[in-house]
Amino acid sequence: MASDEPAMTTVTSKGQVTIPSSLREQFGLEQGTKLMVVPTEYGLVLKKVDLPSVEEFQQRVEQRAETVDVSLEEVTQLVHEARSENE
Structure with missing residues (x-):
């Protein structure tokens, strides 16, 4: 899947979403990775938060x-x- 192709996911009753594995791999998202959720006029944007070592x-x-x-x-x-x- 190319990075510009949209992917579908579902919000659970607990407000959780699953990011498709191809996108997790592409963006280096592992268990425990912090994401910032930013509201915009177009919707929500997820931003990986890179904390220094x-x-x-x-x-x-x-x-x-x-x-x-x-x-x-x-x-x-x-x-x-x-x-x-x-x-």
């Missing part, structure tokens, strides 16, 4: 620490807030 996150924090004065406690709080938003 722990190593990437630590590198980003270290780079920012050189220019921004942020405590470890503040970073921890921001991480918890971001995780809550993505659940």
